[in-house]
Amino acid sequence: MAAFHSRSVKPLAEYYADWMLDNLAKVADTGPPGSKDEAELTQTEVMRLTRAMYRFHLLCQIADPVDRAIRQSRKANVKALLDILQPWETEELFSFYQFAEMKYEHVLMDVHWDLHPNNPRFADQDRPPTPEGAFDLENSLDRSESVEGLTLRGLPLLLKVIFKIKDHADLVSTMQLNITRSYIPLNALEGVLGETEQVQRNWNNPTERDRLQEARAELPFRGDGEVDAPPLAWTLMWDGTYSNLYGHYISDGMRRWGYVFWDAATMESKGADELLRRQWHDEWEIDPRDSL
Known part of the structure; x- marks a missing residue:
């Protein structure tokens, strides 16, 4: 466990934090990329990042597209x-x-052309519908399912792709070995994170969290020291009351700069609090909970 954390989780968390802070610096227009050098992550920010990655890896274990034993229950x-x-x-x-x-x-x-069925490197095969080792990534459905399948291979493959690939040939062979089609689906348009799934749950089988949302139960910002408390950004978005909406209801742009990870002090120093207000207002003129 210690080796997994030090070799996989820690370097990926640092890389991911840099990536989000670079995105934040660009969209908030508060300075050049590389903001992490100016302010180290707080203990709470590290905790949020770390638990997100462990939960991501758990997600990959329980939704593994290669494991036939769980295929029907993913x-x-x-x-x-x-x-x-x-x-x-x-x-x-x-x-x-x-x-x-x-x-x-x-x-x-x-690697699109390297893996294309019409690439001359597959010319020596007897030309079945798709040569062995080739993938038709021009097909949008095949492409999206391949992306989901690769993502669900977990942290070790992601670590290899980001840090350990030596050259283009290595990248091509790694993709050939690991591309697996998957369709749960996991995106903000459909499936468990989409609008339809959340609306139907709210109507047909509301949870205690849905009832808290319906009642607009108070959920003020309690500071960054409590591990089970929401970050400042979440309480700003929902006016200090409970919301059980996610995925479809939050813009991809906000997730790219890491709105849900940063402490209040980081939000203020990076101009993220004002950015959040602007982006949230642009996304929703009315409270999306009212649409349910």
Whole structure:
């Protein structure tokens, strides 16, 4: 466990934090990328990042597209995991998931032609519909399912892709070995994180959290020292009351700069509090909970 943390979790958490802070610096226009050098992560920020990554890896274990034993229960497993998380914790997990997904989107763009069925490197095969080792990534469905499948391979593959790939040939062979199609789906448009799933749950099988949302139960910012308390950004978005919405209801742009990870002091010093207000107002002119 210690080796896994030091070799996989810690370097990826540092890389991911740098990536989000670079994005924040760009969209908040508070200075050049590389903001992490100016302010080290706080203990609470490290905790949020770390638990998001461990939960991401757990998600990959219970939704592994390669494991035939769990193939029929993958969606139920994902829903069971989300049921034990607070909505802002789901957003932490989904933020890191989307980061990994974006990395694989770029990788598949880089190896697209190398793996294309019409690439001359497959000319010596007898030309079945798709040569062995080739993938038709021009097909949007195949591409999205391949991205989901790669993302669900977990932290070790992501670590290899980001830090250990030696050259383009190594990248191509790594993708050939690991591309697996998966469709749960896990995105903000459909499936367990989409609008339809959340609306139907709210109507047909409301949870205690849905009832807290309906009652607009108070949920003020209690500071950054409590591990189970929401970050400042979450309480600003929902006016200090409870919300059980996530995924579809939060913009990808906000997740890219890590709104759900930062302490109040970081939000203020980086101009993220004002950025959050602008982006949230642009996304929703009315409270999305009222649409339920």
